[in-house]
Amino acid sequence: MSGADRAGRRARNDPAQYDTLADQWWEPSGGFAALHWLAASRAEHIPPADRPGSVLVDLACGGGLMAPHVDRLGYRHVGVDIGLSGLLLARGHGMTPVRGSVLAVPLADGCADVVVAGEILEHVEDHVGVLAECARLLKPGGTLVIDALAAGRLSVLINVHLFERLPGGPPRGLHDPALFVDRKLLLAAADRLGLDLELVGLRPSIREAIAWKLGRRDLVRMKPIRSTAVVFAGYGRKRRETTASPDGHGARAARTVEDMTPSPRAAQAQP
Numbered sequence: 001m002s003g004a005d006r007a008g009r010r011a012r013n014d015p016a017q018y019d020t021l022a023d024q025w026w027e028p029s030g031g032f033a034a035l036h037w038l039a040a041s042r043a044e045h046i047p048p049a050d051r052p053g054s055v056l057v058d059l060a061c062g063g064g065l066m067a068p069h070v071d072r073l074g075y076r077h078v079g080v081d082i083g084l085s086g087l088l089l090a091r092g093h094g095m096t097p098v099r100g101s102v103l104a105v106p107l108a109d110g111c112a113d114v115v116v117a118g119e120i121l122e123h124v125e126d127h128v129g130v131l132a133e134c135a136r137l138l139k140p141g142g143t144l145v146i147d148a149l150a151a152g153r154l155s156v157l158i159n160v161h162l163f164e165r166l167p168g169g170p171p172r173g174l175h176d177p178a179l180f181v182d183r184k185l186l187l188a189a190a191d192r193l194g195l196d197l198e199l200v201g202l203r204p205s206i207r208e209a210i211a212w213k214l215g216r217r218d219l220v221r222m223k224p225i226r227s228t229a230v231v232f233a234g235y236g237r238k239r240r241e242t243t244a245s246p247d248g249h250g251a252r253a254a255r256t257v258e259d260m261t262p263s264p265r266a267a268q269a270q271p
Contacts, residue, residue, distance in 0.1 A: 013123055013176035015083060018062065021171060022085035025063030028218035031171045032062075034163075035119060037204060039065040041222035042118050042145050045235050049074030049113065057112040057137050059102045059130070060120035064090030075114065080105055103129045109136050114143045121148040121181045128189040135193040138238040144195060146234040147202065151180040155230045183228055190236065197236035201225040 024030030043066055046056065054075050058066055061079030063086045070077060071094060079095040080102065081087050087097040100106045102120055115134045121127050134144055149159050156177040163169045183199055190197040201224065208220040224233075 012173045013179060014173065015123070017171050017174060018083050019085045022063070022089070025065070025086065025089050029212075029215070031169070032065075033212070033220075034170065034204075035062065036065055036218075037220045037222050038118055038147055038202075040069050040219060041202065041233065042066060042116055042147065043069030043073075045143075045145050045233075046070055046073060046114055046116070047143065054113040055111055056114040056116065057105070057107065058095070059105065059115065059117040059134070060123070061090050061095065061097075062086040064093040064095045066116065066118075067093035067095055078107070078112075080107070102133060105133050105137060107137060110139045112137045112142060113139055114145070117144075117146045119147060119149075121146065121186075122175060122179050125179060127181055127186060131186065131189050131195070132193055135195055135238060140238055140240045142238045144197065144234070144236045144238065146197075148181045148186075148232060148234075149175065150229050150232055151177075151182045152229055155180055158230050181232075183232065186234070190234075194239045194241070195236050196239060197234045199228050199232050199234050201228040202231045202233050 021031055024032055027033075028036060052074075056070060056073075056075035056077050058064075058077060058079045061081050062083070064079055067077060067090065077095045078098060079087065079090040080098045080100055081090070082099065082101055084099065087099055091097045098106060102117070103124065103126055115137050117130060117134055121130055124130060134146070138144060149155055159180075160175055160177055164172045164174065187197060187199065202222045203225050204220045205223055208217060211217045212220050
């Protein structure tokens with residue numbers, strides 16, 4: 001890849017936008033409105049905690065948008081993100097913030113009853129690496145919930161060329177189509193990692209989206225559809241017996257800490 005190509009990719013997938021637009025995290029009509037819709041959709045697939053002290057790890061938690069949707073389910077809600085401004089907001093909504101990369105989460109193996117990775121895969125090059133971290137963090141039998149933007153022309157047309165140009169849509173340049181997710185490769189990686197994962201397409205309710213646009217409602221429900229070609233969700237569990245992580249991800253993950261406490265380095269960065 002040339003230097004110009006790398007610069008273009010950074011311009012289209014710049015995480016600094018989340019800090020620049022931090023005041024819009026909890027604005028239902030702002031640039032992150034669709035993230036509210038997806039957060040509510042994810043929560044619908046999280047079962048209530050089956051014991052005191054159950055842990056939900058929310059990867060790339062941003063401003064903590066899932067918090068109001070899961071706060072009655074009985075989990076200790078741990079939010080992991082690289083952005084400080086979002087973590088400060090997440091903490092204000094009752095979450096335990098941990099600053100770190102989704103590719104090297106500073107939490108112990110098997111610490112989580114539920115792992116959520118929403119709208120993050122399409123912002124990193126190593127999709128398998130993120131999935132490997134999800135598998136590492138999960139206890140056997142634990143629940144996994146993800147959502148992402150699919151690779152393909154239709155997805156690029158709708159998610160980039162259309163939505164990023166609509167008033168009230170996501171900020172321009174937020175997504176890089178080169179990072180959109182190949183669903184077949186993702187499912188194959190999930191199987192190798194010991195994850196039973198099923199993909200389902202998502203779309204917003206048209207009627208509710210119109211009402212939202214007219215200022216008549218704050219939240220738009222995401223509806224399941226057969227096609228996974230634009231936006232998709234993944235629901236699954238970690239198998240009781242799993243095989244080793246592929247592609248060296250297990251060796252990298254083994255360098256994380258041995259308990260739920262962030263490493264000293266992460267703790268210093270933690271808000």
